[in-house]
Amino acid sequence: MVYNNFRINFIVRTLLLAGSIFAFFYLFFNTELTMTLVLVGLLIAFQIFAMIHYVDRTNRVLNNFLESIRYSDFTRTFQVESLDSSFDKLKKSFNEVIKDFQEVRAEKEENYYYLQTVIQHIGISLIAYSKDGKVELINNATKKLFQVRSLNNIQALNDFSPELVTKLLSIRHGENTLIRVQEKDELLQLAIYATEFKIHNRTILLTSIKNIQDELEEKEMESWQKLIRVLTHEIMNSITPISSLSSTITMILKDLSDSLKEKNIASEDIETIEEVEGALQTIHKRTDGLLHFVNTYRDLTKIPTPTFSIFPISKLFLNIKGLLSEEMKAKGINCKINIEPNSLELSADEKLIEQVIINLVKNAMQALETKPEPEIQLNAFLNKRGRITIQVIDNGQGILPNVLDKIFIPFFTTKPQGSGIGLSLSKQILRLHGGNISAYSEPDTMTKFTLTF
Known part of the structure; x- marks a missing residue:
């Protein structure tokens, strides 16, 4: 229909309104038809209201379109009744613009999820945070390194390492640094690098953290x-x-x-x-x-290349205890074995690992010579990072702090008849297994050697 055309419709309405106004004044000045005059006046009022409503329909559609853009709500669509109407052509144009926005948003969301997947997959810990320590983003490697499910503020890492928190809050753009963190079961050497950038007038620090102890x-x-x-x-x-x-x-x-x-x-x-x-x-x-x-x-x-096999750790411990039981009994040493779970198995060269543990147990027996209630513990479990861990613990005289950092150095020994290669050899064997050995000691209380695979 012709009247579906917005321009024609508007012109016809304007002409009808003009005709009604002319008729109203003609009746007012030339006749005394009061009732007719009132009806014409009501008709004029109705025509004015109808025209305003008709024009406002365009404003409402335009307003809805602008609100969709403002609030990024691109789920809204405008129903098109007939392509012959210029008003419906406007709706069609709005729908096309919204469709373009939807495609742009979908592309951005795809890029965002792609970036998130890459970040979470990276093996290096990444933390994005503001200057006050508020964390914007962390990846799975960060959660695994610090053993946290979530991190809202850098200050929450104080229990892990106060020195690390201080460095993260003071580090500058482009700065490289190394932080040493001594846990009871593991030594961490954390290499830290920071990059600074701005988003919406906010300064953000993106920091990468990698444990390079193994390297x-x-x-x-x-x-x-x-x-x-x-x-x-x-x-x-x-x-x-x-x-x-x-x-x-x-x-x-x-x-x-x-x-x-x-x-x-x-x-x-x-x-x-x-x-x-x-x-x-x-x-x-x-x-x-x-x-x-x-x-x-x-x-x-000249350490031989390990021949890997899978064997239960309980068997390994029982073999070692059997080999040294007579000597332990003669010295009154109580040997305890704890394995959690009891079915825990290890993929390694059984003979080489047995050699390492026997060496550690013999060292412990020597450290227990002056103890009234000597005790050695052989523990095996999965540590908090999910790695198989074996510990040899004794309640002997311990190792002094200034000696503890040197015990794995070749040629270094505190024994009068020692060669200084026992612990060095043990460390090398663990390295060939892709693992690590560390020591923790409290003088006159306990000494703990930890083998992590």
């Missing part, structure tokens, strides 16, 4: 192995000729001494030769000792 220990062990290889090579090259020559000269002097005795040569000469022979034997004995020393330290660079 540091790996590099440290590689450095020690290179040093040991160089030292043993040089020492062997120097000592082997000395040992060989001293042995040869000793044999020559012995033959010479025997010859002089047969010829009844003066005893002073024989005594002098015997003294030289004794000195050479001392040199030979000492060089043999040094060769044995070097060969012992070569063990650090």
